Amino acid sequence: MIRGADGSLIPYGKVYKELKADFLSGTLPTWLETLGTVSYEPLPDRGTITVATAATAGNSAELKTSSLFDTTKVTAIQFTLEALQLNGNISVSVQVGIKSVDSKAGITFFHNVNQAKAFIRAYKADGTYTDFEQKMAMFTVNTAGDEGQNRKNLTITLLTGLHCPVGMERPAAYLSADDQFGGLADLRGVFTHGQVQCIAKITTSVAESKYIKCSQVKVGLWSN
Secondary structure, eight states, X not given: OXXXXXXXXXXXXXXXXXXXXXXXXXXXXXXXXXXXXXXXXOTTSOOEEEEEOOSSTTOEEEEEESSOEETTSOSEEEEEEEEEEESOSSSEEEEEEEEOTTSSSEEEEEEOTTOSOEEEEEEOTTSOEEEEEEXXXXXXXTOTTOOGGGOEEEEEEEEOSTTSOXXXXXXXXXXXXXXXXXXXXXXXXXXXOOEEEEEEEEEESSSSOOEEEESEEEEEEEEO
């Protein structure tokens, strides 16, 4: 968030729109799509979606927007997964991002299997990337079965730089967990505009099924 001199919140843009899926009816909205095996816990339970991998090494599960967003048309994009949960923390890599399909634009919050640190990764048009180490981790490495510590409301916000005056663009990425500040990255000089989607993805490194579970998905879009 951006605050003025008096401490008041300054919107990322003049116009705000939001897509929200709560899975209360046990269905997937048209603006979301999945890769993997999908199941629901509709009301009267918590109202959640679970997307699971196959029990093979290198298999992935994804929950992502079916539409692409042009970063040159918006001032900010915000992607939130409420009550995000993974089934254990071993043998899985996780990313929650706002990025192009070919990983040549946008950013992602990335935690690789067996790494103690997580990163905000900024993708470049030539296929390379720049990593910004974060203190906030997606999970505790090699702590099996500790589901409660990774059940969080996770939000990643991409400021495209277009909220700033021409010539003073300052793209950035912000992380928050349970509405508390989690991390940031100054993307000046490394951010690449493009057609991006909001995506949560896990990839296994062993022959075990892993899943992404959450109770709500929200995408916020600001523009001028």
